[in-house]
Amino acid sequence: MTGGALVITPTVIGTLGQNGWYTSDVTVSFAVSPTGGELEKKGCGARTITQNTTGLVLTCTASNNKGTTSQSVTIKRDASVPHVSFGESPAPDSFGWQHAAVVVSFRCSSTSGIASCPSPGTLGTEGSSQTVSGTAVNHAGLSATAISPAINIDLTPPTVSLTTPTNGTSYALGSAVTASYACADALSGVAQCSGTLSNGATLNTVQRVTNKSFTVTGKDKAGNATQVTYYYSVK
Numbered sequence: 001m002t003g004g005a006l007v008i009t010p011t012v013i014g015t016l017g018q019n020g021w022y023t024s025d026v027t028v029s030f031a032v033s034p035t036g037g038e039l040e041k042k043g044c045g046a047r048t049i050t051q052n053t054t055g056l057v058l059t060c061t062a063s064n065n066k067g068t069t070s071q072s073v074t075i076k077r078d079a080s081v082p083h084v085s086f087g088e089s090p091a092p093d094s095f096g097w098q099h100a101a102v103v104v105s106f107r108c109s110s111t112s113g114i115a116s117c118p119s120p121g122t123l124g125t126e127g128s129s130q131t132v133s134g135t136a137v138n139h140a141g142l143s144a145t146a147i148s149p150a151i152n153i154d155l156t157p158p159t160v161s162l163t164t165p166t167n168g169t170s171y172a173l174g175s176a177v178t179a180s181y182a183c184a185d186a187l188s189g190v191a192q193c194s195g196t197l198s199n200g201a202t203l204n205t206v207q208r209v210t211n212k213s214f215t216v217t218g219k220d221k222a223g224n225a226t227q228v229t230y231y232y233s234v235k
Contacts (some may be wrong), residue, residue, distance in 0.1 A: 002215035008071035022138035030060035097222035110138035183218030
C-alpha cells in the first residue's frame, strides 16, 4: 500500500502488574502504515526497557508526502520487590544491647511507590538475637518480607555478691581483711564490677572506725545496674 494518511500502531510486550506498571523487561515496537513511497521514520525501531523507570516516553514519528504523524507510549517499569529497612528506638548501646522496650519501625521504598508498609511495633521481651519481620507491597503489586537485624534486650540487673567485708561485722584493729566480691549477669554479661576497694585489696584496719561503708556496683552490658552497700567497724 502506498500513499494515504499514516497510521502508527504501537505494540508493547511485557508482564503487566498493577496500576499500569510492568514487572518485567518491556519491548516496544511501532508499526507504520501505509508503507512505501517517501516514508521516513524516526524512533520507530523496537526497543527493550530493562531498567526500572517511573515513566519513559517512547515516540515514533513518521512522514510521507501526505504529512507527519507521531505516536507515543509511556512505559512504567518496576521489576524489583520493595526495599525494607528497619529502625530501632532507642538505639542500642555500644555493646548492642537495650535495657527497655524497643520500638521497631519500618522504612519501605520502591520505584513504583509503596502501597503498604508495616506499622511500627514494640518489642518488650528480654532475650538475645530477637528479630521482627514485615512485608511491604509496591504499587506494581510486588511484595517483599524482610527480617530485622538482631535485637538484644536485657531487662534484669546483674547480681552483686559482697562476701567481705561482711555487713555489720566488727573487725579487730590491725587484722588482715581482704575485700571479696563478685558480679554476675546471665544475659548480656557484666560490663563493670567495682567496689570501694579493688577486689582482693586489703581493708584499712589500722584505725578504729564505726559504721564504715563499702559499696560494690555492678553494671551489665545493657546498662542495668545494681549497687550493694555493707557497713563494718574496726575496733
